Amino acid sequence: MAKEMTGGCQCGRIRYVVTIHDDDAYLCHCRMCQRATGGVSIAFKGVTRGDLRWSPYEPERYRSSPIAQRGFCRECGTPLTYEGDGADHLDLTVGSFDDPSAFRPLEHSGAESWHPEWLDTRGLPASRTEDNERIATMWRTAVGKLPD
Template sequence: MSSTHTGGCQCGAVRYRVEGALEYPHLCHCRMCQKAAGNYFMPLGFAPGKSLSITRGKPGWFQSSEPVRRGFCRDCGTPLFFDTLQSEGMAVTLGSLDDPAAFPPVSQDGIESRLPFHAAPGSLPGKHVDRDDLPGGLESIASTNRQHPDHDTVSWPERKA
């Protein structure tokens, strides 16, 4: 039995589906992935063969090097895909999955560029944020949230009846 995994960008303009499991979920610390993610690393998982299909919209592409292009949403900027052009398949960003916990990383790549403090997050203190710095706090965010939900929708934004 094959499982299906869906995902997409923050605004919902680009959605995708992966039939079956993603292979080799990992964190890439290379400098190019850091820049592409705007973060300390990029979590990726490989969708082999033709298991990945775009179900809504059309991603934009940036050729980050001769053998690699990166797909993203042109509307909201969410990084979505890592495509090694000579490969049979394509990687998706694990954070763009509707259920990102389904594929915990099994490895870290590009550790020559890993930032020295990256080992610290598990030891840093954690806190829940109430956003009392915003008028209306977290409720003001929740009541005006334009982020696509973590599941497929017939259309987005949803039409009011």
């Protein structure tokens, strides 16, 4: 099932094309990922480094621990990668793909910091951006449309 997929950061400065061999992904709940993203977990897709091409820029990277670095966009701050030292693969953030719906989570990593109450939220009320008149008006005034 090899296919090429695209993605990038929020501001569009960093783009990538990667060959994907399956739709497997995972959620990481470790404290490092929580701190790096400001969220309770992050969704990752593991890829082989040789299957990934950055354009026009590679992400900036910072050493997030003694065993790994993380890639991000210096302009908008989008987290893009988790890169373990010496590995021939890396993890791309699922949310940075142009079509994140192509993936399905198969496992939880870092379960010692898991907050299960944040995962199954199907029973909570939901609203769409266009239903929040104040926010929708701000978007339309700023850029003429709602965000993608």
